[in-house]
Amino acid sequence: MRERIIAGNWKMNSSLFEGVKLARSVVETVRGIEGVTVVICPPATHLVTIGKLIDGTGVGLGAQNVHWEEKGAFTGELSAGMLEDTRCRWVIIGHSERRAMFAETDQTVNLRLLKTVDSQLRPMVCIGETLDDRKAERTFEVIETQLRTGLKGVPLKGRGGLVIAYEPVWAIGTGQTATPEQAQEAHRFIRDVLMDMYNAADAGETVIQYGGSMNEENVAELMACDDVDGGLIGGASLKVDKFAAIVKAAAM
Ligand code: 13P
Numbered sequence: 001m002r003e004r005i006i007a008g009n010w011k012m013n014s015s016l017f018e019g020v021k022l023a024r025s026v027v028e029t030v031r032g033i034e035g036v037t038v039v040i041c042p043p044a045t046h047l048v049t050i051g052k053l054i055d056g057t058g059v060g061l062g063a064q065n066v067h068w069e070e071k072g073a074f075t076g077e078l079s080a081g082m083l084e085d086t087r088c089r090w091v092i093i094g095h096s097e098r099r100a101m102f103a104e105t106d107q108t109v110n111l112r113l114l115k116t117v118d119s120q121l122r123p124m125v126c127i128g129e130t131l132d133d134r135k136a137e138r139t140f141e142v143i144e145t146q147l148r149t150g151l152k153g154v155p156l157k158g159r160g161g162l163v164i165a166y167e168p169v170w171a172i173g174t175g176q177t178a179t180p181e182q183a184q185e186a187h188r189f190i191r192d193v194l195m196d197m198y199n200a201a202d203a204g205e206t207v208i209q210y211g212g213s214m215n216e217e218n219v220a221e222l223m224a225c226d227d228v229d230g231g232l233i234g235g236a237s238l239k240v241d242k243f244a245a246i247v248k249a250a251a252m
Pocket of ligand 1 (some may be wrong): 009035095172174212232233235
């Protein structure tokens with residue numbers, strides 16, 4: 001049985017006060033739920049405080065990005081070591097919002113990943129096609145390029161193992177979730193590409209999360225798909241009731 005992982009990507013939301021409250025509520029509401037790994041990824045300014053707060057609770061702490069150098073003249077960036085100091089053990093890499101707005105490419109995703117596999121951070125690598133890609137029937141081509149370039153030279157079974165998040169861009173923040181058939185088709189394809197790049201055993205164990213308007217109502221049917229092993233949740237991770245319901249539904 002593959003591990004299941006539900007992660008909340010808070011993006012640029014919540015004041016520190018609100019974030020602390022939310023983190024506390026998440027810890028309380030998911031306590032005792034077994035069979036699923038739970039991670040929250042607050043804004044970087046919250047990491048130190050929330051890291052202390054949730055330490056030892058079983059809820060993991062993740063960052064939303066990481067730079068590939070250890071230190072130096074990289075204004076505005078954070079290194080893996082700095083994130084580790086805040087007790088972060090997870091990091092989102094290559095989110096489509098960073099690709100679309102902050103010049104993230106498969107090459108920079110690759111640099112970040114190569115650095116991360118040497119650290120204590122477990123990466124959740126985001127891939128997925130835009131609406132134009134899907135309409136032009138380029139979905140699989142896009143996903144395959146993102147995997148082959150982004151993961152070049154990166155071991156699949158690093159510390160804890162790489163996590164892939166399939167996030168179709170057209171489904172993010174739109175309320176237009178992929179159907180279970182669309183999700184399963186893409187996830188199966190991702191696993192097949194990983195099999196070809198690595199080997200069947202490691203690809204078979206790799207956690208592939210779905211992201212894009214996942215919520216408490218559609219989580220069960222998405223998680224029922226053979227190759228959907230978790231979720232990367234945006235909007236619904238900001239409401240503790242919704243997030244806890246997703247975690248419960250995803251538990252094995
Ligand atoms: P939504 O759940 O708000 O669609 O966001 C998904 C996402 O981008 C998670 O990284």
